[in-house]
Amino acid sequence: MTGKKKKGEIINSFSWKIGGPAGFGIKASGEIMSKALMRAGLWVFDTDEYPSLIRGGHNTYQVRASDEEIHSAVRQLDILVALDEATITKNFREMRKGGIIIYEETTAPVSKIKTLIKKRGDIRLFPFPLVKIAEEEGNILMRNVVAIAASLAITAFPITVLNAVLRDFFRKKGSRVISSNIHAAMRGYKLAEKYAKEEITDYAVRLVPLVNDKNGKKKRILLTGNDATAMGAVQAGMKLYAAYPMTPASSILHTLAALERKYSLVVKHTEDELAAMNMAIGAGFAGVRAMVGTSGGGFALMTEALGMAGCSEVPVVAVVSQRVGPSTGMPTFTEQGDLRFVMHASQGDFPRVVLAPGDVEEAFYKIGEAFNYSEEYQLPVIVLLDKYLSESHKSVNPFRTSRVKIRRGKLLSQKELNALKEYNRYEITPTGVSRRVIPGMKGGVHHVTSYEHDETGHFTEDSRERTAMVDKRMRKLEYLKKRLPEPMLYGNKRAKITIVTWGTPKGAILEAMKLLKKEGVLINLLHYIYILPFREEPLMKISRRNRLIIAENNATGQFASVIREKTGVYIKDRILKYDGRPFFPEEIKEDVLRIIRGDSK
């Protein structure tokens, strides 16, 4: 770290938000800001919020930076950039004491809400000629770049890093666009620096680049859960991806489509989700690792084929990025409301794996495991993401791609098949897993079917054969369960209070644990990634000595009900959020305090 820390100064703990109508480049602003801070060696997390429309509405993008790893968004803001009035009225309550609102009276008049801001008394207004500078530099759209530069000037962060990011970001648009953006940024930076020196000399937050490796750079990458899922799938040998666009899963399709030729994949935007799932199953049967991606509504259409994969024992991976339901719901907002749906989708009993990565790293590594389990156990694997993970960027150390191992289970080679006297696709085995051969292999001719069948694949309605085949299929899950990783326990082992969650609330809870520690409250976190099959012991063990609190992004406590069903443990204390927003550490902290103090909400 460079520079001396002045008294009362907060270094590298920064939360920034920009807001405005769609079409104002809000998303681009957030990405530019994040990348600049990450390249300066800071840890970054960002998340956006936008309505389901193309122009207008209220869009925001929050960026956090710190010299410690960040796991979630927060509620409190240090700087708010308001490109319209709504950004101020909807967000000023989130301002930290002493926080700054950068705005322009002509486009975001604060006069109307001045009394409210005055009443709070601790928000600083920073009127700034965003549009004027942008227009003088040639394009009103650059007001967001001016705002980023002004924000960085206030926090004394060097402009050079931003310029480099602008160069990369606008590379495709040519040198004129790059240079006018850099000019606009420079002007904004200098003017804001001057204002800041004159008017807000005591501003507490400073951003200082971290330069502490040999090359003078901390190499990290900044990516979303969808990016990590797409890249993880390619790393894991996925060869076919079939999907129908649906928020918030669509960017997986976009990323993979761009990589199609380079990595020799087939990426197909199909006529509907029925086709996507059936195509993936066809490809899985023919021996390639195949995946679909969708959200709850699309998965509803895939459910009939999901059951076929279960019955015919064809491996397939389905990524379901949850959004707010029921029905069309709130398409661009986050929720964990589809757990029970994916656990039970499709008719009849059949084995499946359901897993939910909690962050970007888990998304990358677990998608590889999803393919491994789907092939080793010859069943459908459902990977649950949500809008918050799918579309929020997190800075991470580069993934160790060598950690991704490919295990294909009992997929026979031609040589192994030749050595067999007889081949039956659905041979009854102790583990329930039968040897698999793919079309084109000599001596392995067989058929698979969505009908109940005997060991050869021929349909049957015989009572003994039927029972044996159900038992065989379900045995795979028992066998797999013993080999699944246990849920992770984060935090102090001696804590007497444990928050239990699954998937993405992990990040906010990890951060809440730190906040609670400051209040003298020690808690830990039991985080489940694998929901089906469910590892009961860790939960039961901890329930005998600790007070449990469940936290879930849904209205009915779906995971709490799974826990009760599987273990008999009833978790009374619940932190449930279903307003379409992710958990913030501050509210987890408040809820935990409320619960342990016995207050009613």
Add this chain to the structure above:
Amino acid sequence: MKIADLSTNDKPNWCPGCGNYGILMAMKQALVSLNIPPHNTVVVSGIGCSGKIVHWLKTYGFETLHGRPLPVATGIKLANNRLTVIANGGDGDGYGIGGNHFIHSLRRNPDITYIVHNNMVYSLTTGQTSPTSQKGFKSKSTPFGVIELPVNPLKVGLAMGGSFIARGYAGDLAHLSKIIAAGIKHKGFSLIDVLQPCVVFNKVNTYDFYKKRVYKLEEEGHNVRDVEAAWRKADEWGERIPIGIFYTDDRESYEQDLPQLAKKPLALQELNADVRRELMERYA
């Protein structure tokens, strides 16, 4: 290769006299005539009487879901474009519940042969109307007669850019097997609509009905490259019903336009991707 090489030990359980027997035998004859080894053929079917065909054909097979043989077959073909992929479905399966896949497969043009067992009635569910039932057709679900017009699959095929549009008749085995062989040889999506009498539930479109009406396009000098002539012939239904190849062209199949399949099918490619550099290039 002999017909016996393609036969399983089980006897089909279709009704005696069912048109499916003719289609099964025509498929076997076509595969034998082209000398395609059973392990390089995948037969995909839906659900319905036609769906059972995979059980009585000794090739790789996938009996899928009602309406879904085409996307499954497409997935198989994309995974391994060296395989001969033949999809089978009924009229309800392909033109009703699977209608969306049908029209998009035509414009997509994967190298798949699609045989539709068109008996103009739902039989496995014991006799309801189908998308190809003639107007006025009385069934359990339409006791007062069908109100809608029937789907004309050949015209749909032409309209959607189908590259091989044909109609066969289950009662003319030799002719049907030739059409199927031509369909398999065609590099693209081959629609073969097969007029298939259902001896139990369709008392209108019987063997007798067809015997009196069908005639062969090739015997009347039809030019299979002439799309306008194909449209005219596709409209002919009444005293005379044409069978044969209506239209064919040589446009690229879907797989031919995918350079990533040029060297090796996906299923035979090594799983050795390493995205380390890609991650740094895209996300650092």
